[in-house]
Amino acid sequence: MIAALEKIVGQNNVLAHGKEKSRFTHIWKTDLPLEALAVVFPQTTEDLSAILKLCHQEKQEVVVHGGLTNLVGATQTEKKQLVIALDKMNQIEELDEKSRTITVQAGVILENAIDAAADKNLFLPLSFGAKGSAQVGGIVSTNAGGLRVFRYGMTRQMVLGLEAVLPDGTIISSLKKIIKDNSGYDLKQLFIGAEGTLGIVTKVVFRLQEKPQSRSSAIVGINHYEQVIQMLKFMEKGLAGTLTGFELMWQRTYRAITQPPSAYAPPLPDHYTYYVFIECLGSNAENDFERLESLIGEALENEMIEDGVLAQSERELQSIWKIREDVSVLADLAKYDQHFDISLPIPVIGAEVDRAIEQLEKLDFVEKIFPFGHVADGNIHFIIGKKDNSPEIIQAINAIIYAELARHKGSVSAEHGIGLDKKAFLSTSRTANEIELMQLLKKTLDPHGILNPGRIVSP
Numbered sequence: 118m119i120a121a122l123e124k125i126v127g128q129n130n131v132l133a134h135g136k137e138k139s140r141f142t143h144i145w146k147t148d149l150p151l152e153a154l155a156v157v158f159p160q161t162t163e164d165l166s167a168i169l170k171l172c173h174q175e176k177q178e179v180v181v182h183g184g185l186t187n188l189v190g191a192t193q194t195e196k197k198q199l200v201i202a203l204d205k206m207n208q209i210e211e212l213d214e215k216s217r218t219i220t221v222q223a224g225v226i227l228e229n230a231i232d233a234a235a236d237k238n239l240f241l242p243l244s245f246g247a248k249g250s251a252q253v254g255g256i257v258s259t260n261a262g263g264l265r266v267f268r269y270g271m272t273r274q275m276v277l278g279l280e281a282v283l284p285d286g287t288i289i290s291s292l293k294k295i296i297k298d299n300s301g302y303d304l305k306q307l308f309i310g311a312e313g314t315l316g317i318v319t320k321v322v323f324r325l326q327e328k329p330q331s332r333s334s335a336i337v338g339i340n341h342y343e344q345v346i347q348m349l350k351f352m353e354k355g356l357a358g359t360l361t362g363f364e365l366m367w368q369r370t371y372r373a374i375t376q377p378p379s380a381y382a383p384p385l386p387d388h389y390t391y392y393v394f395i396e397c398l399g400s401n402a403e404n405d406f407e408r409l410e411s412l413i414g415e416a417l418e419n420e421m422i423e424d425g426v427l428a429q430s431e432r433e434l435q436s437i438w439k440i441r442e443d444v445s446v447l448a449d450l451a452k453y454d455q456h457f458d459i460s461l462p463i464p465v466i467g468a469e470v471d472r473a474i475e476q477l478e479k480l481d482f483v484e485k486i487f488p489f490g491h492v493a494d495g496n497i498h499f500i501i502g503k504k505d506n507s508p509e510i511i512q513a514i515n516a517i518i519y520a521e522l523a524r525h526k527g528s529v530s531a532e533h534g535i536g537l538d539k540k541a542f543l544s545t546s547r548t549a550n551e552i553e554l555m556q557l558l559k560k561t562l563d564p565h566g567i568l569n570p571g572r573i574v575s576p
């Protein structure tokens with residue numbers, strides 16, 4: 118297998134015979150060396166097609182590696198598996214200012230695509246904490262969300278065209294720049310959010326927006342969850358389509374991020390129950406700031422919020438958003454942690470988080486509980502610190518967080534995906550018939566089950 122791979126891509130593009138150990142299966146909080154047969158780096162779609170053809174023929178299991186920032190164990194490997202890493206397919210192929218699109222290879226780091234668009238005064242609205250490491254292929258395959266979903270949608274809404282290679286090596290290419298295309302099934306959607314189980318993404322055409330001319334932000338303190346919902350409605354109405362971020366942090370999380378050992382200073386006192394981070398992207402810096410300021414003033418007068426502060430400079434704006442984005446501070450507070458990424462209808466989130474905290478606090482192996490998230494999207498994350506990683510502890514915590522999901526028609530994964538870690542809970546979000554259809558799709562496109570085996574569903 119290794120010799121055949123070297124024939125396709127050249128010796129320089131295969132790591133094997135112990136050299137693969139210089140790589141990892143994940144880059145956040147783990148530095149265990151990679152266990153795999155080899156790592157292969159295709160440089161073109163044709164390389165990848167030949168590699169997959171070979172793997173299909175030989176029934177060789179493959180795990181795809183992007184930026185390795187996923188939080189669901191999706192890039193873990195076994196010794197017998199081959200890793201295909203897209204790192205060397207990292208070219209921005211075209212930035213079309215008139216169509217307002219950017220065509221990128223799958224190994225491009227998100228931040229590089231954002232910067233390339235910004236250089237031409239255009240805007241790729243995808244943004245999240247791992248943007249400096251996550252690759253386009255991984256982002257598309259997990260249908261990543263992030264901080265501006267509320268206004269611009271998930272990754273899915275930004276993809277106009279896509280190229281992927283099927284597990285048997287067939288290239289499916291549709292690098293279109295058009296917004297509307299109802300000519301049959303929308304095949305690119307098969308690969309978006311499929312976590313690399315149905316094909317490997319090689320190129321993507323993203324739709325771009327005009328670059329906003331102003332960014333204004335505020336952080337407000339609120340004491341009752343009902344007021345969080347009121348404030349969301351109030352800001353959306355008042356900012357007339359320019360509200361782009363409405364992120365919620367519970368007091369315990371805010372305190373942990375703004376007290377030592379964390380280096381971040383608190384922009385507001387830490388005695389409020391909730392903290393909301395607000396972002397508005399507009400076209401006129403002065404007017405937009407004044408409008409946000411007057412809305413915050415009105416919300417204070419109407420007792421919808423208890424306190425609020427607006428970022429008066431770019432430096433203040435960055436420091437407010439660092440508090441929301443740098444959640445690695447939370448994970449560093451415990452030796453072992455468990456991450457959650459659930460969706461619930463917005464009205465039930467306050468009570469559901471209270472219930473989970475109350476039940477988790479009764480478990481003596483739970484050390485820290487940090488809820489925060491994209492409340493305007495109905496998406497809450499928990500980082501839970503615990504004594505160790507035993508299966509009993511993992512299971513007890515899962516049982517509490519997922520207890521009411523099915524009843525509320527929520528989701529076990531709002532944006533991070535299922536990977537290996539959440540597979541056992543897929544049925545809390547999906548019906549038996551839906552899971553059966555997923556299995557049928559997998560079996561049809563990957564009859565030997567070679568591609569990212571065991572992720573999401575097993576045939």
Ligand SMILES: Cc1cc2nc3c(=O)[nH]c(=O)nc-3n(C[C@H](O)[C@H](O)[C@H](O)COP(=O)(O)OP(=O)(O)OC[C@H]3O[C@@H](n4cnc5c(N)ncnc54)[C@H](O)[C@@H]3O)c2cc1C
Pocket residue numbers: 145180181182183184185186187188191192203223244245246247250251252253254255256257258259260261262263264312313314316317318319444445532533569572
């Ligand atoms: C600090 C931090 C903050 C985060 N915040 C968010 C957030 O707000 N919103 C959010 O949605 N996610 C968030 N994430 C999760 C993560 O960044 C995303 O899931 C990201 O999209 C993964 O991209 P990646 O390139 O790292 O993919 P990887 O981790 O390498 O892979 C993810 C999955 O995609 C598959 N894959 C990778 N490349 C390809 C390809 N070319 N073709 C087919 N399959 C492929 C892998 O096999 C795996 O199943 C965060 C992570 C961190 C560490």
